[in-house]
Amino acid sequence: xxxxxxxxxxxxxxxxxxxxxxxxxxxxxxxxxxxxxxxxxxxxxxxxxxxxxxxxxxxxxxxxxxxxxxxxxxxxxxxxxxxxxxxxxxxxxxxxxxxxxxxxxxxxxxxxxxxxxxxxxxxxxxxxxxxxxxxxxxxxxxxxxxxxxxxxxxxxxxxxxxxxxxxxxxxxxxxxxxxxxxxxxxxxxxxxxxxxxxxxxxxxxxxxxxxxxxxxxxxxxxxxxxxxxx
Numbered sequence: 001x002x003x004x005x006x007x008x009x010x011x012x013x014x015x016x017x018x019x020x021x022x023x024x025x026x027x028x029x030x031x032x033x034x035x036x037x038x039x040x041x042x043x044x045x046x047x048x049x050x051x052x053x054x055x056x057x058x059x060x061x062x063x064x065x066x067x068x069x070x071x072x073x074x075x076x077x078x079x080x081x082x083x084x085x086x087x088x089x090x091x092x093x094x095x096x097x098x099x100x101x102x103x104x105x106x107x108x109x110x111x112x113x114x115x116x117x118x119x120x121x122x123x124x125x126x127x128x129x130x131x132x133x134x135x136x137x138x139x140x141x142x143x144x145x146x147x148x149x150x151x152x153x154x155x156x157x158x159x160x161x162x163x164x165x166x167x168x169x170x171x172x173x174x175x176x177x178x179x180x181x182x183x184x185x186x187x188x189x190x191x192x193x194x195x196x197x198x199x200x201x202x203x204x205x206x207x208x209x210x211x212x213x214x215x216x217x218x219x220x221x222x223x224x225x226x227x228x229x230x
């Protein structure tokens with residue numbers, strides 16, 4: 001009988017209460033095992049004792065953990081905090097409600113939920129910081145919404161509202177169509193648009209008081225009616 005066979009089942013190490021020193025030692029061990037001077041999230045998740053998220057939370061960032069382990073910092077994360085928040089904004093608008101972390105996948109989201117967890121610790125913290133950011137930016141957006149640009153020797157607001165202004169208008173309108181009341185939160189087929197109450201082509205400005213949320217069908221109906229009435 002062979003006694004040197006590797007067991008079919010093995011108990012994973014108990015990680016509760018693991019110290020900072022043990023985490024750093026484990027990170028160094030993964031680097032040595034791979035023969036590299038840096039380790040990516042995915043590599044540590046595949047070969048490390050814990051999850052990369054544990055080190056990121058413990059040392060405030062993955063790069064801090066690498067530095068403490070005497071390793072080189074790999075590629076920098078390509079998303080700024082503003083990039084991350086703007087993506088949440090776009091998903092929120094598409095859904096007509098607060099997104100769940102499991103919905104942060106393509107094609108709905110261009111940034112994964114794992115990226116948010118790595119940046120903020122948890123998805124909940126990402127949402128909390130996003131809400132703070134939106135509320136801080138709302139006053140700023142209300143001011144910048146009234147900015148004008150020179151168009152053919154006249155001062156006009158830009159025709160297309162910014163993503164920030166779109167979100168503020170839709171949030172004010174509860175992510176529902178102002179005409180029929182439909183919302184993506186209740187019907188995934190509904191697509192919301194931002195409409196100028198007084199058309200921009202007729203002198204209406206791109207400002208909060210002249211913008212409303214319409215579903216695509218109502219917005220198209222309004223456009224058709226406008227064309228018929230000349």
